[in-house]
Amino acid sequence: xxxxxxxSRYLVKRTGEKVFLECVQDMDHENMFWYRxxxxxxxxxxxFSYDVKMKEKGDIPEGYSVSREKKERFSLILESASTNQTSxxxxxxxxxxxxxxxYFGPGTRLTVT
Amino acid sequence: xxxxxxxxxxxSVFKGAPVELKCNYSYSGSPELFWYVQYSxxxxxxxLRHISRESIKGFTADLNKGETSFHxxxxxxxxxxxxxxxxxxxxxxxxxxxxxxxxxRLQVTL
Numbered sequence: 001x002x003x004x005x006x007x008s009r010y011l012v013k014r015t016g017e018k019v020f021l022e023c024v025q026d027m028d029h030e031n032m033f034w035y036r037x038x039x040x041x042x043x044x045x046x047x048f049s050y051d052v053k054m055k056e057k058g059d060i061p062e063g064y065s066v067s068r069e070k071k072e073r074f075s076l077i078l079e080s081a082s083t084n085q086t087s088x089x090x091x092x093x094x095x096x097x098x099x100x101x102x103y104f105g106p107g108t109r110l111t112v113t
Numbered sequence: 114x115x116x117x118x119x120x121x122x123x124x125s126v127f128k129g130a131p132v133e134l135k136c137n138y139s140y141s142g143s144p145e146l147f148w149y150v151q152y153s154x155x156x157x158x159x160x161l162r163h164i165s166r167e168s169i170k171g172f173t174a175d176l177n178k179g180e181t182s183f184h185x186x187x188x189x190x191x192x193x194x195x196x197x198x199x200x201x202x203x204x205x206x207x208x209x210x211x212x213x214x215x216x217x218r219l220q221v222t223l
Contacts, residue, residue, distance in 0.1 A: 004156075031209050040122065042199060042215040043157075058210075090157065094209045102149075102209060104157040 003027070004105040006091055012111045019078040021108050023091030029103075030096045032074035034066065037088040037107070049074055050096065081112045115140040117202050119214035126190050126221055134185040134217050136200030145203040146176055146183040147211070152196045160198070170194070190221045
């Protein structure tokens with residue numbers, strides 16, 4: 001059974017703090033993704049990685065960075081959190097290729113005050 | 114750039130009634146289309162993909178390239194179908210990168 005885990009379910013941070021969101025998958029998947037999920041906007045891709053140390057910007061990368069030092073772990077970093085980054089963050093992983101299923105983590109609800 | 118449109122934020126139907134969740138897309142090439150579902154307090158999961166041409170939980174979806182649509186259908190709604198449904202598109206050969214629609218909440222009432 002595929003497992004994608006995220007380090008926190010809920011997180012509250014202050015404006016200007018550096019925030020780390022961690023994601024781990026146990027299926028040896030090449031691809032990993034970070035999305036944010038907002039009501040009325042659906043899921044929007046922030047960054048994805050198709051291999052260790054490889055990353056590509058998604059649709060909304062501004063204010064975020066990522067790190068993938070090991071195949072199973074993909075971190076999302078908010079260098080200086082702002083209130084407009086309050087959101088639900090979803091991590092996902094998949095095998096290489098165009099029609100493979102993405103497996104999602106449970107999400108991290110981040111509130112920036 | 115590709116785009117996925119789900120025109121309805123909320124669709125409310127009675128139990129036993131037919132369901133159609135609309136999805137339209139814009140993409141110049143041959144896309145791969147998916148439906149993902151999120152039940153209350155559960156993680157987002159794949160419901161079906163057009164390439165498989167399968168029926169999952171009684172749901173089907175046909176890719177209509179002429180109308181650029183991938184509507185999700187079920188002949189008889191059940192209470193357990195109540196959930197958030199997202200249509201998603203992956204351009205061929207792009208490492209499974211998905212573009213999601215804004216989602217439709219399906220509410221099945223007695």
